[in-house]
Amino acid sequence: MAKFDEGMESMLDTYIFEENQLLEQLDEILMRTEKADSILPDDIAEIFRIMHTIKGSSSMMGLANMQKLSHAVEDLFSILRDKPETPYDKEILFGLVFDASDSLKNEIDVITDDSAELTDFTQQIAKIRAYADVMKLSTESAKASLPKENVFEEGESDEVLALHVKYSDTCFMPSVRAMLLLRSLGSVCEVTRTIPADLDADNANDIITQNGLYIKLICDDKNAVQSIAKVAMDVVSAEWYENKAPQAAAEEKPAEQPKEQEKSQEEQRPADASKKEQKSSHSADKSSIISVKLSKLDALLDLVGEIVITESSVTSSPDLKALEGSLERFNASARNLKKLTDELQDVVMSIRMVPVSNAFTKMSRVVRDMNQKLKKNVELVFVGQETEVDKSVVDILNDPLMHLVRNAVDHGIEEPDVRARNGKTEKPTVTLRAENESGEVVITVEDNGAGMDHLKILEKAKKKGILRKPENEYTKQEALSLIMKAGFSTNDKVTEYSGRGVGMDVVCQNIEKVGGKLVVESDLGVGSKFIIRIPLSLSITDVMQLAVGNTELSVPISSVKEIFKLKPETLVRDTEGTELVMIRNRCYPVIRLSEYFKIPTEVTELTEGIMLFCEDSHMRACLFADRLVGEQQIVVKPFSPLLTQYNIAENGLSGCSILADGSITLIADVKAIITNIFGS
Amino acid sequence: MANDNTAERIRLLTFFVGGEQYCADISSVTDIIKIPAITYIPLLPEYILGVINLRGKVVPIADLALRLGVVGEEYDDHSCIIVFSVRGQSAGLMVKRVGDVIDVTEQQVCPNVNARSFISSIVTTEEGNFLKKINLDEITEA
Numbered sequence: 054m055a056k057f058d059e060g061m062e063s064m065l066d067t068y069i070f071e072e073n074q075l076l077e078q079l080d081e082i083l084m085r086t087e088k089a090d091s092i093l094p095d096d097i098a099e100i101f102r103i104m105h106t107i108k109g110s111s112s113m114m115g116l117a118n119m120q121k122l123s124h125a126v127e128d129l130f131s132i133l134r135d136k137p138e139t140p141y142d143k144e145i146l147f148g149l150v151f152d153a154s155d156s157l158k159n160e161i162d163v164i165t166d167d168s169a170e171l172t173d174f175t176q177q178i179a180k181i182r183a184y185a186d187v188m189k190l191s192t193e194s195a196k197a198s199l200p201k202e203n204v205f206e207e208g209e210s211d212e213v214l215a216l217h218v219k220y221s222d223t224c225f226m227p228s229v230r231a232m233l234l235l236r237s238l239g240s241v242c243e244v245t246r247t248i249p250a251d252l253d254a255d256n257a258n259d260i261i262t263q264n265g266l267y268i269k270l271i272c273d274d275k276n277a278v279q280s281i282a283k284v285a286m287d288v289v290s291a292e293w294y295e296n297k298a299p300q301a302a303a304e305e306k307p308a309e310q311p312k313e314q315e316k317s318q319e320e321q322r323p324a325d326a327s328k329k330e331q332k333s334s335h336s337a338d339k340s341s342i343i344s345v346k347l348s349k350l351d352a353l354l355d356l357v358g359e360i361v362i363t364e365s366s367v368t369s370s371p372d373l374k375a376l377e378g379s380l381e382r383f384n385a386s387a388r389n390l391k392k393l394t395d396e397l398q399d400v401v402m403s404i405r406m407v408p409v410s411n412a413f414t415k416m417s418r419v420v421r422d423m424n425q426k427l428k429k430n431v432e433l434v435f436v437g438q439e440t441e442v443d444k445s446v447v448d449i450l451n452d453p454l455m456h457l458v459r460n461a462v463d464h465g466i467e468e469p470d471v472r473a474r475n476g477k478t479e480k481p482t483v484t485l486r487a488e489n490e491s492g493e494v495v496i497t498v499e500d501n502g503a504g505m506d507h508l509k510i511l512e513k514a515k516k517k518g519i520l521r522k523p524e525n526e527y528t529k530q531e532a533l534s535l536i537m538k539a540g541f542s543t544n545d546k547v548t549e550y551s552g553r554g555v556g557m558d559v560v561c562q563n564i565e566k567v568g569g570k571l572v573v574e575s576d577l578g579v580g581s582k583f584i585i586r587i588p589l590s591l592s593i594t595d596v597m598q599l600a601v602g603n604t605e606l607s608v609p610i611s612s613v614k615e616i617f618k619l620k621p622e623t624l625v626r627d628t629e630g631t632e633l634v635m636i637r638n639r640c641y642p643v644i645r646l647s648e649y650f651k652i653p654t655e656v657t658e659l660t661e662g663i664m665l666f667c668e669d670s671h672m673r674a675c676l677f678a679d680r681l682v683g684e685q686q687i688v689v690k691p692f693s694p695l696l697t698q699y700n701i702a703e704n705g706l707s708g709c710s711i712l713a714d715g716s717i718t719l720i721a722d723v724k725a726i727i728t729n730i731f732g733s
Numbered sequence: 734m735a736n737d738n739t740a741e742r743i744r745l746l747t748f749f750v751g752g753e754q755y756c757a758d759i760s761s762v763t764d765i766i767k768i769p770a771i772t773y774i775p776l777l778p779e780y781i782l783g784v785i786n787l788r789g790k791v792v793p794i795a796d797l798a799l800r801l802g803v804v805g806e807e808y809d810d811h812s813c814i815i816v817f818s819v820r821g822q823s824a825g826l827m828v829k830r831v832g833d834v835i836d837v838t839e840q841q842v843c844p845n846v847n848a849r850s851f852i853s854s855i856v857t858t859e860e861g862n863f864l865k866k867i868n869l870d871e872i873t874e875a
Binding site for chain 2 (some may be wrong): 354355356358359603604650651652690692693694695696699701704705706709711715716717718719
């Protein structure tokens with residue numbers, strides 16, 4: 054461990070969360086401003102603020118590498134902020150910031166991954182600093198005269214030696230070289246001070262190039278130190294600087310000067326306070342959102358459930374019977390309490406739901422980056438991004454979406470010239486679609502690209518030896534799903550983004566892990582469609598409650614098309630005795646739930662009970678139950694693994710839910726039931 | 734034996750099913766509750782009685798007697814459900830009676846040779862009775 058300061062571990066979660074949020078904000082600003090002609094002062098200030106915050110919290114956590122990187126970017130934008138007229142190359146600037154943002158994001162993962170080492174950003178920082186210098190030079194025609202150095206301070210111990218290192222004129226970013234040198238010297242000596250003191254300072258490079266670098270150190274082996282310094286990169290000479298008589302005390306201590314300069318810069322910042330104030334009101338929306346651990350929400354949800362149950366057990370307590378007649382005020386308060394607890398429950402249930410747009414918007418960044426590299430000019434379209442799903446579902450979606458979108462842009466969409474040749478005039482588009490469908494979230498990634506040739510896939514799968522049955526027995530659908538097998542990749546070229554044949558099977562596994570499904574549809578020349586279905590594990594579903602014997606079952610309303618009482622004349626029996634109902638001149642099979650679930654019931658006449666005409670994934674049937682109980686909004690809970698081992702889901706029960714009165718209802722899966730009886 | 738180091742002691746909860754005494758590691762037991770309303774789940778083995786709502790959690794309940802092959806166990810007001818939690822999964826076992834909490838030493842526990850059995854080991858009490866120790870892992874896994 055020891056990646057960050059000990060004792061800060063408790064802060065880690067908060068830190069990571071904040072950092073992620075800031076970086077997302079940064080991306081958002083970048084995406085927005087990249088399309089505009091110039092960066093508005095507000096945005097520059099905002100980027101500056103984000104980087105400043107990251108720098109601060111990273112240094113608090115003791116993550117020096119992240120701190121330095123964000124510092125570099127911060128400086129870059131402080132130039133722009135202080136001198137908005139500074140000319141800059143937008144492409145380079147954005148490239149640098151995007152890279153930095155990516156590196157920081159990666160680093161956040163690294164922090165939590167015990168097996169990974171912290172990344173060294175020195176190169177990247179050097180690049181940013183170099184560009185910052187370029188920007189600065191373009192405004193300052195004449196370089197400010199550099200401060201003279203006073204190597205030895207008065208009253209300094211004789212033990213302290215000074216090594217004077219000169220770097221070659223061609224050296225790019227000598228301050229970074231100096232930092233590296235200091236690090237390697239760390240093993241043989243103790244560095245007390247350097248001149249310039251702050252190698253991070255903006256003018257450090259200039260000072261070192263002009264005056265060389267003085268390293269004040271205490272050591273036992275002078276030669277070892279010198280030999281290390283001499284072989285360091287770009288070093289021209291490394292000589293011991295003799296301690297001469299201190300110069301006139303009246304002279305300012307120049308070594309402090311760079312620091313002071315920085316300080317004065319720091320002082321400028323409050324001057325911008327009024328500007329910042331304005332901006333903070335504009336970002337007030339963001340700060341009104343707080344973040345909570347999911348586990349706390351789970352606990353809250355459970356607790357509210359208990360309160361509702363307890364409330365009803367209090368208000369309907371048998372002890373109240375004895376007081377009947379004198380309970381007017383009690384009843385009034387009880388009604389109020391009920392109203393409040395109901396409201397509370399609604400609110401808590403809605404807290405966990407977030408729009409999928411959270412997962413979608415991240416993809417625009419992916420597509421942007423790929424458009425830049427691949428020049429395919431793909432448009433990303435969102436449909437239904439306001440669809441609300443459980444927070445955990447959004448988290449699960451991130452990786453698979455990333456893979457699918459990358460695949461779509463990289464393999465799916467053809468090269469522009471190929472498109473033109475094939476007469477495709479419409480803009481290359483990748484569509485992300487989200488919708489709720491019968492207890493599932495359905496996320497579709499669709500492209501209007503080349504599509505996949507299922508025969509080619511079969512052929513390739515045969516070569517790779519992953520066919521499970523004779524080639525000619527594969528349907529188109531089955532052939533297409535072969536691309537989700539491990540070790541399959543249709544693209545012969547491995548590109549930066551895809552083609553290694555590990556992507557799709559990992560995507561598939563990730564989705565299956567949470568009980569979801571991935572289906573591929575594709576038409577050659579028209580495009581491909583990847584459909585992810587994830588159960589709404591904890592999300593709210595509307596259900597119709599049915600009574601079958603002594604058991605209550607719930608059917609998702611989304612799969613119920615019609616509810617009716619059977620008219621005897623619409624009933625038909627075929628020769629096998631299957632009961633069929635005619636609805637608008639089409640016949641549909643009847644499934645008696647009591648028979649299917651082997652629940653004894655007294656309602657055996659089809660005309661006595663209730664019929665539900667259900668449709669799920671193009672499968673239709675009429676379910677027959679004793680009677681309707683009502684309609685409910687519920688939070689679906691998956692069955693415990695102790696029960697799922699008995700194929701409970703395959704048998705047609707997808708989960709259960711605790712109702713407001715504390716009773717449990719079972720949720721029937723129409724599709725599974727129909728499939729079980731009639732096959733798919 | 735009474736002065737043995739307490740660290741080696743194992744605390745067990747005993748209970749009665751089909752006239753015989755069984756026990757289980759008490760550290761896994763989270764609740765002992767009266768039999769509440771049980772929601773029946775169709776199409777499951779007979780010994781799975783259904784699920785209950787335990788403080789907002791849906792907990793599956795098994796009839797231990799049926800699971801052990803004892804037919805016709807009758808439950809009354811003193812019967813109860815022992816809820817235990819293994820690896821984060823809760824499950825309840827309906828038993829005729831809950832007995833006692835006893836401390837035994839490792840020497841008193843003799844592992845069952847048949848490792849996959851529902852009975853993980855036989856415990857000899859200080860009075861010389863034999864207690865069958867239920868393998869809770871087996872219930873949550875199998």
